[in-house]
Amino acid sequence: MAEERCRNCVYFQPHIFFPYIGYCDANEKPAHEHGTCEKFKKVSLDELLSALNRKGGVYCITCGVTIVDRSELENHSREHRVVAGIVFDEAIAAEARSAD
Amino acid sequence: MSYSELSILLGGPQGSGLETAMLMLSRALAYRGYGVLADREYFSNITGRHSYVLIAVSTRRLPRSLTYPVQLLVAMDAETIFTHFENVDVGSVLVYDKEVEAKKLTELSSMEDALRGRISNNLRTSMLGDDVSSLLKSFESRRVTTIGISYQEVLKELVERFSLDPRTLSKYVSGIVTSSAALILGLDREALRYGFESVFRGRATVVEQNMYLADLVWKELREFEGLLKLKKPEIDVEKVLVATGNDVVAMAKVVSGLRYQSYYPITPAADESFLLEKYELSEVGGTIVGPIVVLQTEDEIAAIASAIGASLVGARSATATSGPGFDLMVEGVSWAGMNEVPVVITYYQRGGPSTGLPTRGSQSDLLSSVFSAHGEFAKVVLSSGDHLDVFYDTIEAFNIAEKYQVPVIHLLDKFLANSTATLPLPDLNTVKIDRGLLSKGQEGYKRFSLDSLVSPRVFLGTPGIVMWYTGDEHDELGHISEDPVNRVRMYSKRIKKLQLIEEEVPRDIKLRVYGHVRGDFCLIGWGSVKGVALDALEVLEKKGYRGAYIEVKMLWPFPAREFLEAIDGVELKRLIAVEHSYGVNIVALISMATGLVISKKVAKFSGRPIVLSELVPAVENLLTTDANYVVLEYGE
Structure with missing residues (x-):
């Protein structure tokens, strides 16, 4: 059974590049993957499906891709780490050059 | 032991702070008098793929080239270690994130399969395992000092201490990279602070947070301080600029009196226009000396066409692009040739054909630029060898364009565009602006007078002066003419300017x-x-x-x-x-x-x-x- 740590919590949105740190949707503050709290809610396929329906996409940390449909989600969630949301770094625009 | 010259490689996911780390380290090194040349290699996707910066540092001169192997490798992630472990010198130093030690080659989702295959073969041949810890062990035989630091722990402490928004993390990861490199090179705290301040200008809190982070890193890595200590710098240059080729072109265009720049965003040209946009209003001693209009057009056809239009009304005018964009511009270049329009096209080559390798370097457009555009007419193609030459040549490109009333292609490339260099301050006393043969006009003014190869130019819109411009062959006034005698004289006039240019342009150019x-x-x-x-x-x-x-x-x-x-x-x-x-x-x-x-x-x-x-x-x-x-x- 997954530990009751932020890493396994549906409210934890990891940073896109450094997924050990992120943002807690429930507590509305920065969080660390090893953190714990009473609001812990385990990531499950149902929770991810709900997020997919609600937001139009979830994110596979393992592959670094956005998932936008149910079958993709089912495939990824079998062996990969899929999260309901991701924190994009604000410096991406400055750091990643246009490459048309 | 101390070093006169070093090669350094910083690597990590694109968009994660690598660019910032490069700038901070380069400026900290320049602040202490070292010469730096840093080339940024990055993928053409938006974020996440492996990027790296290869840096040459010298105590003796301003570096002119890059070389392998590297003596210092700072890795933000496992992919950097896998990708570059063969680039590392005997007796070198590797700084890496402890958390990636268990990472396997097969787990790197952002790596291209071809590279993964090559690395996998190399690992097999060298009897190495396919995880980071195996590579770390293999470094022992090459006397590489491997320094693990938990990025996670450092960031966690920082986030908790300052309640940082995780959306800003890359600003601090770049701080870890910069601080650890600075420590190993023997840079002092003041130089490091300068590096932070120069990049996070006006954001004192971010600077202080990065200094706090630097202290955490330095405390953790204290025993490695000065492991690759740089010797005292001996470079005899009082002041240097730390700038990319894109930056230098933009600065030179401002100095040259540029008044109009058009562009359609394209790598590796766009950064030049982005910088010019920041300085659209030039102020000298509190007085606005004239705006530079920077216009992002709907495509490159509009970019060249509008630059030509601006030139006709008297503005020093340019556009900047790369291969695919230039291909769209060639009809405009031909029009400029036909109408003797002075316009500068700053052409940053990248890997073609087609979109090719959008973020990678190339010089494969030489013939394409020299022989571009239909018909025969005079145009000039000028190249530059380094950042300082780029400055002077940019100005020279305008002078040649206006003196001979021809389009000038300033042919640069991605390596110059995106590499950051320390360069001496250009000597502005040697800069001359030559706007060519200008006239206020008179009754019966002939824009394309055959009295000389270069006809006196009156700006379109000058009161009382009428002139005509057309893509068709024309007479001295600019009226369309298909008369064969006129054709021979006009056609020859335009082409013979090439001889004039050959005779008059100084050898040094x-x-x-x-x-x-x-x-x-x-x-x-x-x-x-x-x-x-x-x-x-x-x-x-x-x-x-x-x-x-x-x-x-x-x-x-x-x-x-x-x-x-x-x-x-x-x-x-x-x-x-x-x-x-x-x-x-x-x-x-x-x-x-x-x-x-x-x-x-x-x-x-x-x-x-x-x-x-x-x-x-x-x-x-x-x-x-x-x-x-x-x-x-x-x-x-």
């Missing part, structure tokens, strides 16, 4: 000779080849080969007379052409202009820069064997 021409060999090249070629001369001289480098700066009209004078008495077999292309196309241009056929060539078309460590053996190979063509391939 056309061609430069470095080293001993009548030695063992003579390298020939243009553009960004200059730095690595000059450094190769020095290394080869120590190996017993005396040589020269002939830099062709004005590529069209080709300075045939000066070239032939330069190589007078040199055996053809001693000439070696070097270029970032498959065909080494300068050879074709030389052959066309002089009749000489150079058979020895060094080519590189992998999209990565030519590095000193590969050019030297390539030249040696050509000098000592029957080989005529060497292809360089080093670099991931």
Whole structure:
């Protein structure tokens, strides 16, 4: 059974590049993957499906891709780490050059 | 032990702070008087793929070239270690994130399969496991000091201490990279602070947070302080600029009196226009001396067309683009040729054909730019060898354009555009602005007067003066004319300007000779080849080969007379052409202009820069064997 740590919590949105740190949707503050709290809610396929329906996409940390449909989600969630949301770094625009 | 010169590689996911780390470290090093040249290699996707910065640091001079192996590798992630473990020198230093030790090659989702396959084969051949810890163990036999630091722990402490928004993390990861590199190189805290302040200008809190982070890193890595200590700098330059080629072009355009710049965003050209946009209003001593209008047009056709329009009304006018954009501009170039419009096209080459390698370097558009556009007319193609030359040549491009009323293509490339260099402050006292033959006009003004090859120019919109511009052949007034006699005279007038340019442009702008021409060999090249070629001369001289480098700066009209004078008495077999292309196309241009056929060539078309460590053996190979063509391939 997954530990009751932020890493396994549906409210934890990891940073896109450094997924050990992120943002807690429930507590509305920065969080660390090893953190714990009473609001812990385990990531499950149902929770991810709900997020997919609600937001139009979830994110596979393992592959670094956005998932936008149910079958993709089912495939990824079998062996990969899929999260309901991701924190994009604000410096991406400055750091990643246009490459048309 | 201390070092005079070092190669450093910083690597990590694109968008994660690598660019910032490069800038902070470069500026901290420059602040203490070191010379820096840093090339950024990045993928054309938006974020996440492996990027790296290869940096040359020197205590003795402003570096001109990059080389492998590296003495310091700072890795943000496992992919950097896998990708670059073979680039690391014996006795070097690796700083890495402890958390990635268990990471396997197969787990790197952002790595291209082809590279993964090559690395996997290399690991098998070397009997190494496919995880980071196996690589770390293998470094022991190469006397590499591996320094693990938990990025996670450092960031966690920082986030908790300052309640940081995780969306800003990359600002601090770049701080870890910069702080650890600075510590190992023996840079002091004040220099590091300068690096932070210069990048996070006006954001004192971010600077303080990064200094706090630096203290955490330095505390953790204290025992490694000065492990690759740099010697005291001896560079005799009072002040330096730390800038990319894009930045330098933008600065030079401001100095040259640019009033209009158009662009459609394209790599690696767009950064120049982005910088110009920041300075649209130029202020000198509290007075606005005139706005630079920077316009992002709907495409490159509009970009060249609007730049031509701005030029006709009297503005110093330019556009900036890359290969695919230039292809769209060529009809406009032809129109500018027909109408004798002075306009500058700053052309940053990248890997083609088509979209090709959008973020990788190339010099493969030489012939495409020289022979671009239909019909025959005078145009000039100018190249620059380094950042300082870029400054002066940008201004010269405008002067030539306006003096001879021709389009000028300033042919640069990605290596110059995106590399950050320390360069001496340009001497503005030597800068001259030549706007050419201007007139206020008079009754019966003939814009295309046949009295001289260059007709006095009146700006469109001058009160009381009427002129006509058309893409069709025209008479002296500009009216369409298909008369054969007029055609011959007008057509000849435009083309004969090439002779005038050949006669009048100073030799130093056309061609430069470095080293001993009548030695063992003579390298020939243009553009960004200059730095690595000059450094190769020095290394080869120590190996017993005396040589020269002939830099062709004005590529069209080709300075045939000066070239032939330069190589007078040199055996053809001693000439070696070097270029970032498959065909080494300068050879074709030389052959066309002089009749000489150079058979020895060094080519590189992998999209990565030519590095000193590969050019030297390539030249040696050509000098000592029957080989005529060497292809360089080093670099991931």
